[in-house]
Amino acid sequence: MASGTRGPRGPYRTGIKTREQIVLAAAKAFGEKGYRAASLRQIATDVGLSPAALLRHFERKEDLLAAVLNWWEDETAHRENPDLQGLRAIDQLRTSMAYHLEHRGLLELFITLTSEAAANPEHPARDFVRRRYAQVVRTKTDQLLQAVQTGEIPPLTEADAESDIRALLAVMDGLELQWLLDPNMDLVGTFNRYLDHALACWRAGTRPMP
Amino acid sequence: MASGTRGPRGPYRTGIKTREQIVLAAAKAFGEKGYRAASLRQIATDVGLSPAALLRHFERKEDLLAAVLNWWEDETAHRENPDLQGLRAIDQLRTSMAYHLEHRGLLELFITLTSEAAANPEHPARDFVRRRYAQVVRTKTDQLLQAVQTGEIPPLTEADAESDIRALLAVMDGLELQWLLDPNMDLVGTFNRYLDHALACWRAGTRPMP
Incomplete structure (x- = not known):
């Protein structure tokens, strides 16, 4: 060698x-x-x-912020198995959630920089955070539409699929925020219950409601 | 006079x-x-x-922070009609959301101080934010359980009611964060779609899913 x-x-x-x-x-x-x-x-x-x-x-x-954002990207990328498709790919959000639970520092960095970038249009991390968020919405929406294409779930318009994914990601962020404020809160249980419900609704075609 | x-x-x-x-x-x-x-x-x-x-x-x-938190409390309190009960009381979250949309500064203050308090246990606003969050969870959970008591919706355990309310509040916070990052996002439409779905599920008794 x-x-x-x-x-x-x-x-x-x-x-x-x-x-x-x-x-x-x-x-x-x-x-x-x-x-x-x-x-x-x-x-x-x-x-x-x-x-x-x-x-x-x-x-x-x-320059240091740029290096931290690169580190963040490396830490969170490649955590998902790219071979999974449709609902099984979406289900991997449970893995991300478990990872955040064990890496509180990464979660704090995510919450802090995301809100700073949200509240301040001049924030130097804003482009990164916006690009990263758009990418996650795109990937998860595609996975949901893939489930439609393969017949795993009944039809869903692209707009409704994106709306459901945005709500799902919002639940994740919001529950993580609640957990950081109150570590006694059952983060995993509450999120799993929500994700189980979303998956069941997609399978049953009960979304969107009349 | x-x-x-x-x-x-x-x-x-x-x-x-x-x-x-x-x-x-x-x-x-x-x-x-x-x-x-x-x-x-x-x-x-x-x-x-x-x-x-x-x-x-x-x-x-x-001292200035304390005054700002008082102002925040005054701005957000008394926006809800205390005479409404059950699901109609919960439905008022739409009004809060519309108010945030028109008062971006208040929303930025909320997002920024909440995440700072979440990421830093020593933050001087932490007690206020924790107390306020617990209060909102309590109030909305009670309103949902009230809907059970009056027969407006089928039975729901207290734990499941709190879990549903935590997810609902998380969706609100998370979608507001997404909207601050990307003002083109349909905040009201996405939230209303989610709330419509939640209300329909509570009425139909399809929560929690098997």
């Missing part, structure tokens, strides 16, 4: 590791305090660096 | 008006930038005051 395949080593490798530590500390700080309120100085302290040393890795706060 | 009933006048009245202007500017700043990131200096500038003059009205940032 060529040594290159073992990845970088020496000072370069140390640099990558430090960079990763900075990104993780920044993700935590942005999630807990918000992007603007989080301080580069505190993030540097959290990983045992001087502010000047941190700036050698990330010149501006926005 | 005694002059007292016309309310305060002169310098005292000016003081109340200035105070109100500060609270409104703070609500806007907290909503757009977040509580920590918003600056007292900028809020003072927004209402044409010096920072020192603002501090004569609100000694600490937390």
Whole structure:
């Protein structure tokens, strides 16, 4: 095996590791305090660096935000099995929910940056959040329409399918928010009950109601 | 009519008006930038005051937050008709949604402070947000159970009623978040479709699904 395949080593490798530590500390700080309120100085302290040393890795706060958003995308992408189709593909939202439960920091980052971007049109994460949200709506709507095409469920217009998916994703976000506020709340049970109901309605063709 | 009933006048009245202007500017700043990131200096500038003059009205940032939360409570309380019962009382969520649509600043404040309080257990608005959320869940669950008691809908356990209400409130929050991110999204149509469906399911007794 060529040594290159073992990845970088020496000072370069140390640099990558430090960079990763900075990104993780920044993700935590942005999630807990918000992007603007989080301080580069505190993030540097959290990983045992001087502010000047941190700036050698990330010149501006926005560069660090970009790295955090990349990390977020990597953490959440590829969690779904692309071989599943139709309702079984949609059912994988249970897996995402379980993952969030075990990675509260990621969930806090998601909730904080999404609401900051929602409330402030000038927020530097707004394009990312909008693009990512549109992508999830598109993917899940396509999976639902796929279930129609294969005859798994009765017909549903594209507009109604998108409306149902938007409500489903809203339930997920809203329940996660409730759970962060009140950890005693039965997040998994409430979400599963809702998803079971949605799946049953799609199968029975009782959506939309008259 | 005694002059007292016309309310305060002169310098005292000016003081109340200035105070109100500060609270409104703070609500806007907290909503757009977040509580920590918003600056007292900028809020003072927004209402044409010096920072020192603002501090004569609100000694600490937390005092200003408390005033903003009071304002929020006043804005959202008493919007519901207390004479309505059962499903008709729940149906009033449409009115709340329409009100949020027309008062984007209030919605931004709600989304921002709720997520900040969710992501940060030390947030000074956390107790308020938790208490307020628990209160809404309680009120709406009671209204749904009232519909059971009066025979308006078939039986539903208290746990299932709370679960349905939590999902309904989650849909509201989540769809409002989607709309802030993408104002082209059909917020009212999507929410009404969901609420129509929920009401029909409660009436038909098809919740919870097997």
